[in-house]
Amino acid sequence: MTLIKSISGIRGTIGGNVNEGLTPIDTVKFASAYGTWLKNNNPEQRLKVVIGRDARPSGQMVSDLVCSSLIGLGIDVVNLGLSTTPTVEIAVPLEDAHGGIILTASHNPKQWNALKLLNSKGEFISGEEGNTLLKIAETASFNFAEVDDLGTITNDNSYLQKHVDAVLKLPLVNVEAIKNANFSVVIDAVNSTGGIFIPALLDALGVQKVTKLYCEPNGQFPHNPEPLPEHLTDLAAKIKESKADVGFTVDPDVDRLAMVCEDGSMFGEEYTLVAVADYVLSHTPGATVSNLSSTRALRDVTESKGESYFASAVGEVNVVSLMKQNNAVIGGEGNGGVIYPESHYGRDALVGIALFLSHLAQKKCKASELRDSFPKYCISKNKIQLTPQIDVDNILQIMAEKYENNEVDTTDGVKIYIGKEWVHLRKSNTEPIIRIYAESKSIEDANALAARIKAEINALV
Secondary structure: OOEEEEOOEEEEEEOOOEOOEEOHHHHHHHHHHHHHHHHHHOOOOOOEEEEEEOOOOOHHHHHHHHHHHHHHOOOEEEEEEEOOHHHHHHHHHHOOOOEEEEEOOOOOOOOEEEEEEEOOOOOEOOHHHHHHHHHHHHHOOOOOOOHHHOOOEEEOOOHHHHHHHHHHOOOOOOHHHHHHHOOEEEEEOOOOOHHHHHHHHHHHOOOOEEEEEOOOOOOOOOOOOOOOHHHOHHHHHHHHHHOOOEEEEEOOOOOOEEEEEOOOOEOOOHHHHHHHHHHHHHHOOOOEEEEOOOOOHHHHHHHHOOOOEEEEOOOHHHHHHHHHHOOOOEEEEOOOEEEOOOOOOOEOHHHHHHHHHHHHHHHOOOHHHHHHOOOOOEEEEEEEEOOOOOOHHHHHHHHHHHOOOOEEEOOOOEEEEEOOEEEEEEEOOOOOEEEEEEEEOOHHHHHHHHHHHHHHHHHHO
């Protein structure tokens, strides 16, 4: 059993012993810590929290425990039921709530679940706020409400339509062009809430030819739910069989988006953000942001339009912070996460689909042709196992100094730019390893660059 206590919440496998898995006791403790943190920050106020969950089997149990804990603290709950991460994010400010909790373990297998924690803006809490919350949980500093001060719960199933309506209202979402394009689309929602939300969005966009794969929200994932090429063979086959124009797949909480082209080839999860950014930048000049481990293609596309690109530390909260600092018009992560501030500061697959289809409709080209219009890069992902006694920080410093004549970024580990190639070295926070991501024009070149850097680090060790 596994339990991971992080600054953004709690994630673990269902069952097991207390403090070893995500047991009911652990769920209540962390929900109570979050509610107490909110009360400490909003004294003498009647608080409201929005709750939503994905479709995994433990969702109802975890939701009941979280809702009851918050009510016990005197906090009112708006329960969206089966929902998505971006839906909860937009609901928090619309409800004038003080925070939100999304019950999802994202791309983890079905035995996992998690509490992902939001602030009053519907954005993930910061590292400092997360550390404060963890201390509250460790000390069990809870003060529950007396009987006349208990919170209330309101079930609200209106946010599917509200989310879809919000996407359709975005100025760059061209519903008429999408409808006229007469797209044929296949979707794979891994039997989670994307099976509810994505068909509703496509219907609202006027897409009449929709083939559904794994859209029953029962939480029984038919394959590994992370949207990687090796998990999308059924989607690729169905696209070719039905002669569809494009395929979409989302993770269980619908904040990551990957596409498959009309010929069954991968559009590339790294290129989801690149394609959407290309469209946004062509209509809205401004800066872009992605994290340091994302493809250089976004930088190339941004600079080709005379705009500025910025790279953040890994993590959605870091991307959002840098986007705000630079007033970026689009940003996100290379895992298929599109953050469009015109909508909200959170990864949103619904927004990504609407903007991508608008782009494809206006370009009047095939998905593969759009993909091939972007600079081609391939990423090789590796790691080096180290002993706990090795000083990883010192190794990273030596590598930065070794390549000081190149462009070097030490925002998050060490990223070294070598011409159009790059290598990003980061130490793990949970195990003695160095993660090595390398990018080049081909996977062979990326692998070779990674192997060279690994050899140099091994020589230091």
